[in-house]
Amino acid sequence: MRAGTNTYERDPFGRMASATSGTTRTDYLFDGAEVVQENTGTASPTYYTRGLGDRAISRRAGTVTPSYCHYDQVGSVVGLTGGIKLTDSYSYEAFGSVRTRSGTSAAIPRTTPPGAKSQV
Numbered sequence: 001m002r003a004g005t006n007t008y009e010r011d012p013f014g015r016m017a018s019a020t021s022g023t024t025r026t027d028y029l030f031d032g033a034e035v036v037q038e039n040t041g042t043a044s045p046t047y048y049t050r051g052l053g054d055r056a057i058s059r060r061a062g063t064v065t066p067s068y069c070h071y072d073q074v075g076s077v078v079g080l081t082g083g084i085k086l087t088d089s090y091s092y093e094a095f096g097s098v099r100t101r102s103g104t105s106a107a108i109p110r111t112t113p114p115g116a117k118s119q120v
Helices: none
Strands: 006-010 016-021 024-031 034-040 046-050 056-061 067-071 077-082 085-092 098-103
Antiparallel strands (some): 006 016, 024 034, 034 046, 056 067
């Protein structure tokens, strides 16, 4: 496979089982319909914990301190904490576009991680 190529594989249930970008492959493990672990290349696994309504509660990559998601009344992620410190905050426009963002995380968390059926 050459660099710059993206490929995706789905399982028999229609969920994204793996994604490959260039030469890096990410495999997704599910508990029912929700992703609970992703494995990318030789990096440590990333784990997801879910709560009521299948909302993400936390995300932990390897041995790094987990990030905890905070939601507003409509279910949008408005903040992340790492340990006891607010690390990121987000605000949105009327139809969900990000208006402002501050923090240290590389990407805005989704209510469902990549590969979950609701992201299709």
